[in-house]
Amino acid sequence: MRTTSGGRGGWRSRLDFDSLAYAAVLAFLFVFLLVPFLSILVVSVTGREVNLLGGLLGLSQMEALVRRIAEAASPKYYVQLLTFPRYLRALVNSVTLGLGVAAACILLSLPIAFGLARTRMPAARLVGALCLVPLMIPTFISSFAFILMFGKTGWITQVVKAALGIQEFLNIQSPLGVAMVQTFFFFPYALLPMLAVFKVMDPTLEEAAHLLGAGRLFTFLTTTLPLAAPGIGAGALLVFVVSLEDFGTPMILSPRRFPLLIVEAYREMVGYFNWGGAATIAVLLVLLSALVLLVQRRVLGSTEFGTITGKPASREPIEDRRISTGLFLYSLVALAIPVLAIYSTAVQSLATTWGAGLLPDGFTLANYAYVVERSAGAVLNSFLLGGAALAISLALSAVIPYLVVRRRKVVLDYLGFLPLALPGVPLAIAMILAFNNPPLKLTGTALLLIVAYVIRRMPYALRSTTASIRAIGSDLEEASFALGAPKFLSLWGVTLPLMLPGIFAGAIMVFLTSIREVSATILLAPQEWKPMSLVIFEGLLRGEFYTSSAISMILIAVVMTLQYAVFRLVGEKALF
Amino acid sequence: MARVRVQDLVKLYGPLRAVDGVSLAVEEGEFFALLGPSGCGKTTTLRCIAGLERPSQGEIIIGEQPVTSLPAYERPCGMVFQSYALFPHLSVFDNVAYGLRARLYRQGGPLTKAAILGSFLSRRAFPLDAALRERVREALHLVGLDGQEGKAPGQLSGGMQQRVALARALVTEPAVLLLDEPLSNLDRKLRVSMRGTIRKIQQALRITAIYVTHDQEEALSLADRLAIMDRGRIVQLGTPAEIYDRPATPFVADFIGAENLFPARAIRSGPDLTLVEAGDLTFRAAGQPKAERVRAVVRPQAIRLARPEEPLAADNLFRGEVRFGAYLGATARYEVAVKNLVFVVDVPDPRPGALYTPGDQVQLGFAAESVLLVEEA
DSSP states (O other), X not given: OHHXXXXXXXXXXXXSHHHHHHHHHHHHHIIIIIHHHHHHHHHHHHOSOOOHHHHTSOHHXXXXXXXXXXXXXXXXXXHHHHHSHHHHHHHHHHHHHHHHHHHHHHHHHHHHHHXXXXXXXXXXXXXXXXXXXXXXXXXXXXXXXXXXXXXXXXXXXXXXXXXXXXXXXXXXXXXXXHHHHHHHHHHHHHHHHHHHHHHHSOXXXXXXXXXTTOOHHHHIIIIIHHHHHHHHHHHHHHHHHHHHHOOHHHHHHOOTTSOOHHHHHHHHHHTSOOHHHHHHHHHHHHXXXXXXXXXXXXXXXXXXXXXXXXXXXXXXXXXXXXXXXXXXXXXXXXXXXXXXXXXXXXXHHTBSOOOSSSSOSOBOXXXXXXXXXXXXXXXXXXXXXXXXXXXXXHHHHHHHHHHHHHXXXXXXXXXXXXXXXXXXXXXXXXXXXXXXXXXSOOTTSXXXXXXXXXHHHHHHHHHHHHHHHHHHOHHHHHHHHHTTOOHHHHIXXXXXXXXXXXXXXXXXXXXXXXXHOOHHHHHHOOGGGOOHHHHHHHHHHHTOHHHHHHHHHHHHHHHHHHHHHHHHHHOGGGGO | OOOEEEEEEEEEETTEEEEEXXXXXXXXXXXXXXXXXXXXXXXXXXXHHHTSSOOSEEEEEETTEEOTTSOGGGSSEEXXXXXXXXXXXXXXXXXXXXXXXXXXXXXXXXXXXHHHHHHHHOTTTSOOOHHHHHHHHHHHHHTTOTTOXXXXXXXXXXXXXXXXXXXXXXXXXXXXXXXXXXXXXXXXXXXHHHHHHHHHHXXXXXXXXXXXXXXXXXXXXXXXXXXXXXXXXXXXXXXXXXXXXXXXXXXXXXXXXXXXXXXXXXXXXXXXXXXXXXXXXXXXXXXXXXXXXXXXXXXXXXXXXXXXXXXXXXXXXXXXXXXXXXXXXSEEEEXXXXXXXXXXXXXXXXXXXXXXXXXXXXXXXXXXXXXXXXXXX
């Protein structure tokens, strides 16, 4: 009797909620993450289409697939990558740009981070909030705004010309312009980890340095800075990856003579239908991002220095008015650029015409009227696509962290973070390559675009939930078990409600990135499903500046409103 | 080696008076302890002396020099932190050498400054001079850490980290050594032995030391003089013997470890004997209180116990019942109820066969001289 009932119990528990959810999530990730990943790998050596999913349908299909791969396999695309001068230049340019932007972001944000974390900076909350603004603006909009400000007829160019008599002080449509936009809009990625290390750093270490006779500057150089090094390094690496992945800025500002990997991958795919070349560059991009992100994790992991114990002393912020005011003014100047970018876009969207001058020739709402008339569908599309991505993410980010943290399904942890190394263009290329044929012929459907949004942002959604589920602690769930509630009821009644703020925040962030996204969108969106980000992007490339600015302002308004909702839900940590 | 004078020190945190008018003078070469419960203002006082907090009012003078407006790095103080605050990114050697290098940096010209900063990046390119290295080695020798120069602080045990912190504070030969609960993160045995080490080094160097602690035993055994603080004020200042024998207030008596502290009333007092009523008991105490309302203190080790049939003579003799007993090795501690009072009694060197158990009827006796009468503040 005992063995029978025990056996039945075991059988039943294997078919419970956890196992079903685990199987479903694994299947989803296999089809939409691993298969695309493998597809770009395979195509990068074969140079032609392979239907990996089709090969799984039966033995004969599998055989055909293997034969097809074996026939075509050759390293020629990789050889091309290293010998074709344009590719090689693109690689060098991308890495140089990334390093330069990372260094510039560190320099730009170090004083702001120190000021916010360690001094009585006036209006610290305002400065902190302004630091988040750059992250909300898609780079194709900020790049265009830079043209409005610093272009040949840009208003800042005009001011400089009038004031200093310099004709053209800056050519914005250049590698320098790309680097400037990325610096002013990506520096928060460097700022936030720095802010964190400055805040958690043991204040007694600096006090000890002071008592050993070290003055402020000496202490900063020999104690504060070395202790902050992991945060600074992690921030720099993150900026490097973001710069590598950025598609909007180079498309708007980069001249043809300055090739970048991300743009080349897109051109191979769309311009030349060179599948092998596109896949090879995609693989290279993925490897680069993965490598840098691995190093970044190592660097961040080393933050926990030493074994210093004892109660942390409360930190007295630096009282010196000159220091805090100086850092405040510096921060305002640095933050003025992104704010002015939004201002310029807003003015443009309200302008009848705006030539060379500080202000437009006249103001009108006609651009918005035009947008409402012609592009309302695109706005709706954005909401539908983003909403669908949000819904799928909601389900995934409720289930995956639960399975990882509570049921120790470590595989899901690794899979969940894999997309971190998948920039938008390579991801889109992988999706097209994997789903171009039956059984899952999804290329050209909105579904594939939605899935791409979900996969792209999944690591961020997961991180926010994983953090909140770890904070809950398993004892609450165990208490629920002990009170007689079975697994699903415990999940439903105890764990899930506590996870909800984290889940919602993560899902809204997926929505936000989806409606800003353009690199995967441009490759995957079907004509009738164009979202507003793509309409703006194409409009800018076609020279429809006024109406594009109007849609941009709508997009910015939506993003800022929802971002505010996220902060209300979970605070600053929602950003990463 | 210098006198430290603190005059009318006040430190406000918003409405909270963390330090509320503290004045004290620590003599040259003296070991001075600040003792009190957490939140009494002792650490804040120390941090004001160190220059880590800016006093709201008052003056701090080290030697002949007023230092109140000097930043911490210009004061002649060395400090050992409760958390040790060892630099985790520097080796033991570099931790100890830090203060010497900081001084060189402050005093040197631009080239020296650059070389010192460079030495943090590459020791090979910017070697430190032999004299400096020798001083670091001496300091490590002083605390018994020879040969540990190359280790990272995280590789050392708590006790060794503590010694590094001490060496680092001493290597610059400060005039005053400040210690902020330096032993509170060590286990008991190590605490007692480190106590001896600190005292010996302080006496060998004849350095002025100010030591903050909440552990009365530590303060009494280490300090030449101590101040007991409560709610931002000094309530008593004196030698350990003075404070132990003549606590000025019930708070001090309680904090110094008087277990038996009873509210009492002096009902009759002669020239050198007072009759005191505490609860339902009346007993004799030596001396003459200034007020009628007092606290009567009887130290646990001053009380003797005996079984009812055993002879026991004492100025005050009562019958009671054992409520609780704990064998502590060197002593046995009992709680004995006498009418409506409960006495804590320590019996030294108890024989395991002769322990009392709860419910035992006992005689309890103590001398009139062992009763301290403390006036209510």
